[in-house]
Amino acid sequence: MRSSAVRTGPSEGSPQTAPTALTRCADVVVEALVRAGVDVFIGVPGGAISPVYDALVERDDVRVVHARHETTAMFMAIGHARMRPGSLPCVLTTSGPGVTNALTGVAAAFGEGVPVLVLGGEVPTSKFGRGALQEGTAEAIDVVGMMRSVTRVAQPMTLAMRAPFQIAAAARAARSGRPGPVFLSLPLDVAVTPIPASYALVEEPEPPRVPSAEAIERAAELLARANRPLLLAGSGARGAANELAALARHLGAPVITSPKAKGVVDEGAGLCLGVFGYGGHPSALEWLQAEPPDVVLAVGCGLNEVSTNSWSSLVAGTRAFVQIDLDPEQFGRNYRTDLALLGDARATLAALATQLPGAPRPVRSYTVRRYEPEREEDDSVPLAPARALAVLQAAMPPDTVYTVDIGEHLLFAIHYLRVAAPDGFITSVALGSMGSGIGAAVGAKLARPERPVVAICGDYGFQMYGMDLNTCVQERLGVVFFVMNDHRMRMVEAGIDRIYGRGLRMDGPVVDFAVAARAHGAHGALATSAEELRRALEGRAPDVPLVVDVRIDPGAGFPVNARVAEISNFASE
Numbered sequence: 001m002r003s004s005a006v007r008t009g010p011s012e013g014s015p016q017t018a019p020t021a022l023t024r025c026a027d028v029v030v031e032a033l034v035r036a037g038v039d040v041f042i043g044v045p046g047g048a049i050s051p052v053y054d055a056l057v058e059r060d061d062v063r064v065v066h067a068r069h070e071t072t073a074m075f076m077a078i079g080h081a082r083m084r085p086g087s088l089p090c091v092l093t094t095s096g097p098g099v100t101n102a103l104t105g106v107a108a109a110f111g112e113g114v115p116v117l118v119l120g121g122e123v124p125t126s127k128f129g130r131g132a133l134q135e136g137t138a139e140a141i142d143v144v145g146m147m148r149s150v151t152r153v154a155q156p157m158t159l160a161m162r163a164p165f166q167i168a169a170a171a172r173a174a175r176s177g178r179p180g181p182v183f184l185s186l187p188l189d190v191a192v193t194p195i196p197a198s199y200a201l202v203e204e205p206e207p208p209r210v211p212s213a214e215a216i217e218r219a220a221e222l223l224a225r226a227n228r229p230l231l232l233a234g235s236g237a238r239g240a241a242n243e244l245a246a247l248a249r250h251l252g253a254p255v256i257t258s259p260k261a262k263g264v265v266d267e268g269a270g271l272c273l274g275v276f277g278y279g280g281h282p283s284a285l286e287w288l289q290a291e292p293p294d295v296v297l298a299v300g301c302g303l304n305e306v307s308t309n310s311w312s313s314l315v316a317g318t319r320a321f322v323q324i325d326l327d328p329e330q331f332g333r334n335y336r337t338d339l340a341l342l343g344d345a346r347a348t349l350a351a352l353a354t355q356l357p358g359a360p361r362p363v364r365s366y367t368v369r370r371y372e373p374e375r376e377e378d379d380s381v382p383l384a385p386a387r388a389l390a391v392l393q394a395a396m397p398p399d400t401v402y403t404v405d406i407g408e409h410l411l412f413a414i415h416y417l418r419v420a421a422p423d424g425f426i427t428s429v430a431l432g433s434m435g436s437g438i439g440a441a442v443g444a445k446l447a448r449p450e451r452p453v454v455a456i457c458g459d460y461g462f463q464m465y466g467m468d469l470n471t472c473v474q475e476r477l478g479v480v481f482f483v484m485n486d487h488r489m490r491m492v493e494a495g496i497d498r499i500y501g502r503g504l505r506m507d508g509p510v511v512d513f514a515v516a517a518r519a520h521g522a523h524g525a526l527a528t529s530a531e532e533l534r535r536a537l538e539g540r541a542p543d544v545p546l547v548v549d550v551r552i553d554p555g556a557g558f559p560v561n562a563r564v565a566e567i568s569n570f571a572s573e
Helices: 025-035 047-055 070-083 097-112 143-148 160-174 213-226 235-251 282-290 343-354 375-377 385-393 407-418 436-447 460-475 490-500 513-520 532-539 562-571
Strands: 004-008 022-024 039-045 065-066 092-095 119-122 154-156 182-187 194-196 199-204 229-231 255-257 270-274 295-299 320-325 337-343 401-404 454-459 480-485 523-527 546-551
Touching: 022 025, 025 047, 025 119, 025 160, 039 070, 039 436, 047 092, 047 182, 070 092, 070 097, 070 436, 070 460, 070 546, 092 097, 097 143, 097 182, 097 436, 119 160, 143 154, 143 182, 143 460, 143 546, 154 160, 160 194, 182 480, 213 235, 213 295, 213 320, 213 337, 213 343, 213 460, 229 235, 229 343, 229 375, 235 255, 235 343, 255 282, 270 282, 320 343, 385 454, 385 480, 385 532, 401 407, 401 436, 407 454, 407 490, 436 454, 436 460, 454 460, 460 480, 460 513, 480 513, 513 523, 513 546, 523 532, 532 546
Parallel strands: 039 065, 039 092, 092 119, 119 182, 154 182, 229 255, 229 295, 255 270, 295 320, 320 337, 401 454, 454 480, 480 546, 523 546
Antiparallel strands: 004 199, 022 194
């Protein structure tokens, strides 16, 4: 990092010739957060974090959003960071349960590699170890210890003079290498301690990392000599969409994406075979089965269970597996890595393009094919999930952002949505937490209010995390919540039945989410047919959230995926 010093007041230990003006540590903390690039604070207020909220009262250069739950606040931060690359949202929580409520969302951000700064309140240091209400210190439930396994940095801020420097270091850690969340704990008495305005460092981003020239040349040689090359794109390739498409054209090679990377390459541009892994397309699978690729270039892909159809050997490459990633721990984790290119995806692909020998290969056009495409035109009632998604996409503008929650509806969305924009599809599958797509939609709309945003979720997920609909009403965010309502936990229920041949019923009372939406001050509509769904979507407004309760066929299921087979193998042992 290159840094330039910006003096906002005398530093600790500097010569004093006159009395130094003091300010509350909480105010210095907020200033340090803003200097670090924070422009939105999302959280749930509480006593232990109240000095920070008070310090935000007179700040008109940031936005403060009151979430209804700390987990959803984290999911909002993830959505915000994904839609505004380079941003650093801050999540505020009170002590004890406020921090533990956020833990699931922090783990999701860690798994997804998303930078978020989490600031948790804490009881006063004079009460450490004395059984104070909501104490989270190492002498109680140790929230810092809990956070260490799912953050880049987790520290208490027990010295007021040091607090702004800890924030600067934590912000740097959140953005460096493979990004991720950081956590700082601020005791109540430290937050109100008077201190001088501190010496702050304004840091410039490091230039993108590029592998050595020797490694780039070797990769170019492997790809140029490949008989059947394949580009395997993960979500780490989102910032390199143009470079990836250009490489595909030059090599005449198809692109296959992971589920999370859907849309990195326009699925209708003739370069893409679709998704491989959960919710994947037959066009991708059949191309791989016809003749395995000899050289595979994996770009920003974690190669986990979800993205490889439970670690299929079809994408291993018969001659060479080349991998581009910012995280060195990804190399050799799930597949042999014959050539590891440690670097930024965009910069590395750009460097690779300059080294490719020879003229571009003849252009080939690839097509994404889907299972049962006729279901997308079937107006029978109850609605097939494929038909509901087709009506949704026909009604929404091309630049719509779809954030998809966890459940069987995710498989349908991965499979049937047509996504052309690199940032048009968001899902969090590293942890696979229900509610992640709901919160992400709110955060995405906060970051990009001019873009239409649709949260595709199930009825049980909306029951878990739908109360932040009220946050959308309060913030005037016109998110569309597309609730695929079959009044059951269908994915789990059907999976258990397939494995064991029996199972407990996992249905529940039918909830009218349209009525619930109106109770919150949102718009709500019930859709039991394709025509009702079209009319419901016509009623959306830019600044009022809309909940569409879409009654889908409770018996509709996506073809059995590899995860069910994997669980079956273990369950039968």
